[in-house]
Each structure stands twice: as structure tokens, then as C-alpha cells.
Amino acid sequence: MLINHEALEELDPVHNLIDWSEVEKHLSHIHAKKRGEKAWPPIMMFKSLLLQAWYGLSDPALEKQLARDLLFRRFVGLDIAESVPDHSSFWRFRKQLQDLKLMDILLHEINVQLSKQGLYIKSGEVSIVDASVIQANRSRPNKDKQGKSTQDSEAGWNVKAGSDGKRKSTYGFKAHMNVDEDGFIKATGYTAGNVHDSNCFTELLSGNESAVYADSAYQSEAHGQWLEQRNIENRLIKRAYRNSPLTKKDKVFNQQHASVRCTVERVFGVLKQHYGLAKARYVGLARNRTRFELICVAHNIKRGLSIRQGSWV
Numbered sequence: 001m002l003i004n005h006e007a008l009e010e011l012d013p014v015h016n017l018i019d020w021s022e023v024e025k026h027l028s029h030i031h032a033k034k035r036g037e038k039a040w041p042p043i044m045m046f047k048s049l050l051l052q053a054w055y056g057l058s059d060p061a062l063e064k065q066l067a068r069d070l071l072f073r074r075f076v077g078l079d080i081a082e083s084v085p086d087h088s089s090f091w092r093f094r095k096q097l098q099d100l101k102l103m104d105i106l107l108h109e110i111n112v113q114l115s116k117q118g119l120y121i122k123s124g125e126v127s128i129v130d131a132s133v134i135q136a137n138r139s140r141p142n143k144d145k146q147g148k149s150t151q152d153s154e155a156g157w158n159v160k161a162g163s164d165g166k167r168k169s170t171y172g173f174k175a176h177m178n179v180d181e182d183g184f185i186k187a188t189g190y191t192a193g194n195v196h197d198s199n200c201f202t203e204l205l206s207g208n209e210s211a212v213y214a215d216s217a218y219q220s221e222a223h224g225q226w227l228e229q230r231n232i233e234n235r236l237i238k239r240a241y242r243n244s245p246l247t248k249k250d251k252v253f254n255q256q257h258a259s260v261r262c263t264v265e266r267v268f269g270v271l272k273q274h275y276g277l278a279k280a281r282y283v284g285l286a287r288n289r290t291r292f293e294l295i296c297v298a299h300n301i302k303r304g305l306s307i308r309q310g311s312w313v
Contacts, residue, residue: 011075017305018113020047026105030096040085045093046106047076048085053291053298056276059087094294098286103293104187110297111184114304120184127178127186129204129214130264131197132272133158134288136172137280154285156194173280175271175292178204179264183303185296190289202226211235213261237261271295 020043027042051072052062066072066084073080085093097103114120136155144150151171158170176189176197189200197217205212207230216239227234235257238250246254271277275295280288 008071008074011071013309014301014305015075017117017308018110018301022113023106023109026102026109030093030100040089040093041077042093044076044078045085045090046097048072048090049094049294050298050301051075052090053275053295054302056274058281059090062090063087094287094290097294098290103290103297107185107188107293107297107300110300111186114184114300117304117308119304119307120300121180121182125180125186125209126211126213126260127180127205127209128261128264129176129178129201129212129218130261130268131174131176131189131200132268132277133160133170133193134173134175134277134292135170135279136193137283137288139171152280152283154192154283155280156192158193173285173288175268175277176200176204177264177267177296179267181260181263182307183263183267183270184300185267188293188296190285190292192285198223205232207232213257213264215261235260267299271299275299 023046024043027046030042030045048062048066051057051065052059055065057065063084063086066076066078070080072078073082078084097106111120115122136152138150138152139155141149141151155172158172158174159167160170161167170193172193174191174193174195174197176191177185178187179185187204187206189204191200198220201214201218201223209232211233212227213235214237216237219236219239223236224234237254237257238246240246240250268277275298277292277295281291282288
């Protein structure tokens with residue numbers, strides 16, 4: 001039996017926010033174990049990966065923390081006398097989430113639960129879309145003993161002009177995200193760094209929004225028509241073209257909607273500062289995408305609790 005102490009109750013508000021039995025239904029077919037190993041409950045493994053996201057842990061560090069931290073054991077439901085999964089079990093479980101394409105389903109489940117509690121508002125919703133570059137775990141073109149490049153082959157170069165006017169090149173991936181006005185993540189995408197932001201625009205949208213906000217990189221005739229056909233108000237930042245500068249009306253429009261659009265930038269800031277998203281943890285697009293998706297689920301749970309408690313992070 002676990003020891004009772006108020007220090008061990010710090011994660012109880014997070015735990016009590018979610019109906020884990022409903023989450024567990026989506027995980028019922030997962031078996032992340034090798035032959036002869038103990039079959040760890042999928043919901044315990046999923047909650048462990050949420051702890052990993054909240055505390056920025058590697059798989060080996062997560063294993064150690066579960067072994068010695070009563071707070072962690074209380075959250076996932078492990079008795080003090082029970083053994084813990086090894087780091088390879090977490091790797092296999094994450095791979096199952098990836099292969100079964102469960103992360104979109106799990107994000108939707110969490111959002112539905114938060115919506116029922118009045119924390120996540122769906123009616124008349126708006127979407128705010130943006131992308132951010134994630135440095136690859138192996139970004140340098142070094143060579144191993146066999147002379148082969150160790151650079152992550154599934155990443156790509158992103159070239160962007162900085163605020164100082166200088167061009168900045170980053171080898172890595174690009175996280176794409178749709179958030180609402182309260183900072184809840186609604187949909188995600190993950191690509192190589194050389195994929196243009198606008199390529200993921202419509203797949204991040206439901207088509208039922210009342211309005212869509214995004215920076216000028218997403219502005220195009222095709223996107224304007226897509227929004228118009230669905231009676232969605234187009235609040236994409238207007239851009240100037242050669243021989244066609246912004247009008248005074250365009251500048252006023254951009255100023256009016258910039259404050260809403262910055263919500264998604266704030267969310268990316270939280271994910272990079274508090275969840276370690278600035279750099280990829282793994283090699284390869286699929287594994288890093290699943291990590292990003294888990295971080296987004298973890299963020300929404302904490303965001304729901306923050307709104308209930310009246311804070312941002």
C-alpha cells in the first residue's frame with residue numbers, strides 16, 4: 001500500500017480531471033511486452049508516458065523515476081512493492097500507439113472530456129494555425145565508422161528569415177498545430193523541416209470553424225476559396241507582394257487579428273520551454289511525431305487544470 005502524505009497528492013487534481021476508464025477503452029488492444037514478460041496495463045503505460053512528457057524524461061529516466069518516486073507510482077497506480085516496466089517496454093508501448101494511429105483518437109477523447117466540463121469550448125470555435133521548427137536529434141552531417149552519415153535522413157533543412165533580417169537554417173522537423181483561443185490543441189501535424197507550413201493547412205481544420213487565423217505564410221487564393229466555400233471567416237494575415245504593397249485597410253486588418261494569432265505562438269513557447277519540444281528526442285519522423293502528439297495530449301490536460309485554477313501554464 002502506498003504511503004499517504006500531502007506531497008504525494010500533487011498530481012491528484014490532474015488525475016481527477018480525467019475519466020481514465022474512457023481513455024482505457026481506446027487502449028484495450030495494446031500489448032507492449034516481449035514473450036515471458038509481465039503484461040503491463042495499457043492505461044498505466046499511457047499515464048507513465050504523460051509523466052514523461054510533463055517532466056521531460058527519457059525512457060531510462062522514466063523507468064528510474066517510477067522505481068523510486070512515490071508520487072509517480074500513485075499517479076499510475078503502482079503499489080510500492082510492485083516492479084516497474086523497463087525502458088524498452090515504454091518504447092514498445094509508444095510504438096504501438098504509433099502503429100495503431102491512436103494519438104488523434106486520444107487527443108479527441110481528452111478534448112471531449114474537457115468540453116463536457118466546460119473547460120474546452122467547441123461551439124462557435126475558431127482555429128489558429130501555425131508551425132514551428134524542431135531541431136533534429138542528429139542534425140550534423142557526421143559519419144560513423146563505416147563512413148555512413150549519422151544525420152537523420154527523415155529530417156530536412158528549414159530556412160527562415162529571423163527578426164534581425166538574417167537567414168537562419170535549421171536541420172530538423174516541423175510541428176504543425178491548430179489551437180483555439182484558450183490555447184487548447186485541436187489538431188496536429190508533423191513533417192520534415194523543408195515542408196512549407198501551408199501544405200498542412202486544410203488537414204488541420206475541421207471545416208466547421210467560425211473563423212481561422214494564421215500568419216501570412218498560409219495566405220493563398222486556394223486557401224481563401226477553401227474557407228469561403230465553407231462559410232469560414234478568413235482572418236489570415238494579409239501579405240504584400242511585389243508591386244502590390246499592403247493597403248492601409250490591410251494593415252488595420254493585420255493589427256486587429258495579430259493578438260489572437262499569437263495564442264498559437266504562446267502554446268509553442270510552452271511546449272518548447274516546459275516540454276523540451278525544441279529538439280527532437282529520437283531519430284526518424286514517426287517516433288518524433290508520436291512524442292509530439294503525446295506532449296500535446298499532456299499539455300491539454302494541464303491546460304484544462306490551469307483554466308479551472310485560473311492560470312495559463
